[in-house]
Amino acid sequence: MNNAKVQVEVDPTEDTEWNDILRSHGIIPERPPSPTAELEAALDEAVKRQHENRLESKDLDELDELEDEEDEEFLNFYKQKRMAEMKKLAEKKRYGSVLPIVKNEYEDEVTKASNEAFVLVHMSLQSSLQSRLLASILSTTAHKFPELKICDIPANRCIENYPESNCPTLVIYHNTNVIKQYITLTQLGGNATKQEDIERVLVDIEAVDVNDKRLLINQQDEDLEQERKLRFMKKSLRGSSSRDDDDDDDDDFYD
Numbered sequence: 001m002n003n004a005k006v007q008v009e010v011d012p013t014e015d016t017e018w019n020d021i022l023r024s025h026g027i028i029p030e031r032p033p034s035p036t037a038e039l040e041a042a043l044d045e046a047v048k049r050q051h052e053n054r055l056e057s058k059d060l061d062e063l064d065e066l067e068d069e070e071d072e073e074f075l076n077f078y079k080q081k082r083m084a085e086m087k088k089l090a091e092k093k094r095y096g097s098v099l100p101i102v103k104n105e106y107e108d109e110v111t112k113a114s115n116e117a118f119v120l121v122h123m124s125l126q127s128s129l130q131s132r133l134l135a136s137i138l139s140t141t142a143h144k145f146p147e148l149k150i151c152d153i154p155a156n157r158c159i160e161n162y163p164e165s166n167c168p169t170l171v172i173y174h175n176t177n178v179i180k181q182y183i184t185l186t187q188l189g190g191n192a193t194k195q196e197d198i199e200r201v202l203v204d205i206e207a208v209d210v211n212d213k214r215l216l217i218n219q220q221d222e223d224l225e226q227e228r229k230l231r232f233m234k235k236s237l238r239g240s241s242s243r244d245d246d247d248d249d250d251d252d253f254y255d
Contacts, residue, residue: 094146098142110173113149117147118149123162123168131167133193169183
């Protein structure tokens with residue numbers, strides 16, 4: 001009698017009754033979870049997390065408007081959280097303007113102070129166009145984000161024989177360390193550097209939260225400016241097309 005064993009090829013990924021028997025005896029491994037099922041679970045989790053965090057970026061006024069739509073306890077949780085954040089931010093708002101410093105103040109006003117706040121240092125040169133531009137932007141930044149400490153020191157008084165070609169230099173400190181440094185404004189936009197370029201840096205280093213409502217002001221101003229430009233262009237085109245007509249249309253330009 002021939003007792004030779006015949007080897008049977010088994011595909012462990014197949015969903016068959018025989019494979020279920022083999023799995024129950026530990027002969028073949030359990031089937032890996034379906035990629036489709038994993039993807040659906042991940043998507044469900046993402047949707048759930050998004051729903052749970054739907055109030056995360058809302059300010060107090062926006063939360064008040066949702067009183068008829070959201071659960072009272074859930075809404076109050078975010079209101080309390082937002083008020084705590086505002087209180088914490090208010091405690092940090094101790095600056096509000098650019099502080100001129102001299103070399104012997106650098107250690108205390110910059111390095112040590114960076115343990116309590118982000119510190120931006122403008123190593124300036126009065127004769128540099130970019131330095132004057134940066135000074136103007138930082139003045140606005142200091143007023144807009146008073147929790148940040150912003151200092152100005154003439155570069156040649158900060159570092160002896162510091163090259164004028166390196167001005168302006170912007171150095172950012174946090175926890176006594178230099179975390180960012182810009183030699184001139186080349187990396188920020190050159191002579192076209194704007195307020196939002198500096199604010200983008202502040203968001204990147206987490207000195208300002210990406211959801212901070214104060215960041216929206218620039219976009220709103222830009223939208224208004226763009227709208228004004230479009231109106232001007234339309235009126236200009238309308239005026240040029242009727243230039244040979246009577247002067248009544250010209251008055252529309254000044255409406």
